[in-house]
Amino acid sequence: MGKREQKKNPPRPWVRRCLFAAGALAMGLAVTVAVQWIVTGSVFQEVWPWFVESPGYLLLTGLLYGVVIAFLGAATGSLAAGGAITAVLALILSLVDYFKNAINGTPLEAADFGMAGQLGEVAGVAGELRPPKDFWMALVALVLCVGALVLLRRFTRLQKRERLGYGAVCLVLGVFLCSGVGAKLVGPVFGVDVYTRTAASVSHDRYGLTLSLWRDCFLQSMAGPEGYSQAYMEDVLAQIDELTADYAAGEGSGEAPNVIMVLSESFYDLTRLPDLTYERDPLENFHALQSESISGTFHSHYLGYGTGYLEMSMLQGITGLDFNPGTNICFLTDDSYSRLDAMPWALVNQGYTAQMLHGYNDSLYNRTITYPRMGFSKLLFSQDVQQLGFDWKGGMYGGYYLMDSYLFEGVLHQMEEINAAGSPAFLYAITMENHQPFDAEKFNYECQIGVESQTLSEENMAIVRVMLEGITRADQALGALTDALREVERPTIVVFFGDHRPNLFMTDGDTVYTKLGLCPSNDAAEWTPQQVNDLYSTDYLIWANDPALLKGQAGTRQESSITALAPQLLELLGTPVSRWWALQNEVRQFSLTNTDLYFVDGEGRAYASAAEAPLTEEQHHILELRSAVTYDAFYGKQYITAAMNEPAGS
Structure with missing residues (x-):
């Protein structure tokens, strides 16, 4: 007991x-x-x-x-x-x-x-x-x-x-x-x-x-430049003015052209993949247009996702490195998107009407908040595009989302409406037909072009065919868009690029890139900077229905990137630009990509970081000037933020 x-x-x-x-x-x-x-x-x-x-x-x-x-x-x-x-x-x-x-x-x-x-x-x-x-x-x-x-x-x-x-x-x-x-x-x-x-x-x-x-x-928060003060930032502004003095003379000539910018979901030149052989060219339109365009490798910041973050970097010129660690650049305070001159505003201030068209709904990436603050007067998502009432024969959906060709018809409709109202159009289209998932049944097992591999199994080839069909459809839609624009009297520029490659997973969990020997594993931490640069890149072109708009550069190759494309376009247009975009244009000459993961110089060469790249002292200093501007705008007293939005050289 x-x-x-x-x-x-x-x-x-x-x-x-x-x-x-x-x-x-x-x-x-x-x-x-x-x-x-x-x-x-x-x-x-x-x-x-x-x-x-x-x-x-x-x-x-x-x-x-x-x-x-x-x-x-x-x-x-x-x-x-x-x-x-x-x-x-x-x-x-x-x-x-x-x-x-x-x-x-x-x-x-x-x-x-x-x-x-x-x-x-x-x-x-x-x-x-x-x-x-x-x-x-x-x-x-x-x-x-x-x-x-x-x-x-x-x-x-x-x-x-x-x-x-x-x-x-x-x-x-x-x-x-x-x-x-x-x-x-x-x-x-x-x-x-x-x-x-x-x-x-x-x-x-x-x-x-x-x-x-x-x-x-x-992690330690963003640190301001040493000696940060009003006097310090005024000196930064003076140095930027000296650096960008030539931009003050930039002027457009003749009738302002329409600008159609297309973010083609997961588009890239898949003919560069090893081992895969195709019955015929799946990018016949893209490849044919290259002889009439400025084209080249497009350096992205992501593989397989991140579209909204890429849009912020392209339209605003900012990246994750400009903010504290862990910051989502699509969900900053609302007024942050009005602080530095967004690319749409640069065109709107020259008389353009800016609109966005999207092949999906408005639920992702906070676009309904951020885009109006960047200068877009109208946002048209999937259901809105379907209400435009333009003539269209056939289905509207392909592979779970709006067909690219249907979305482009909406782009042409809006361009006509804007031009009829008396202003040039800036139309930013985000396609979705080639978006994941890449299920074998996504396009009802249809693949217009035969493809063979000596390495991949039949089960994995079924997934590859889905990617191939999506990119083929994107290419065909591009061809139809440019054919229609050849008949348009008003000069028009098309900027077409893939936001990132698809992260195409095979049946065993490896990606197609691992299977084909382009990287050692799915884990990017094990990749060299060169492998990251290869897989974090797609392709782009800038085409015009009037070759004179390309200023003698038709048929040339030029490396570009998600942060370089906007200043590259603004330079072609010849319109006055703000100090912010003039500075961005200087940076793109030697820095196409600068992230936590890797750095790419102006020639497309990759390094682990900007510190390891063989940049000159002056180039490092220009990066420091840019960092001072972004710190002042987002974390500092905004001593020169308003001035950065004024025309370069003013």
């Missing part, structure tokens, strides 16, 4: 408290392992080596989860409940990361949480998404861990007063760990660099999903 009573006696208070803390930390470590298991796909080949090489990362991640578990355990009165809630949230986080990798080939990063409210729409355009087998195995493992906490609840149950104390301590510790000061004090103890900006793929690979996101949130 005495022994039975002894067994029922609860552990001493200090023992319970220690076991509660130990249980929370153990569950936190279990959640950490489960998350990494899901995102890497292997416990023994990936998670265990990661732990052995860098135990500090595992321990800090386990501590972060453990604090949450302990707080929820104290709040609910059950450590098992705290563990279960935290496990569910962590599993959802890992699943979102897995799906983002499946959709885009890039890991989840802090900036993506700006799209959290549009998660359903993102999933909708991605196609069918299924959790991997490792998700279910990790789920079972965590259920067992929660079950163990239930069985041991007698040894970890806290009294009411203890719960209040524990909860308060965990809350204070959690706030400390999730603060800039705490991150800078705790991170280095566990070997985490919280000062150096790193590409998301590299950070994810090094620190793991959770710690990479935590680090993103608390």
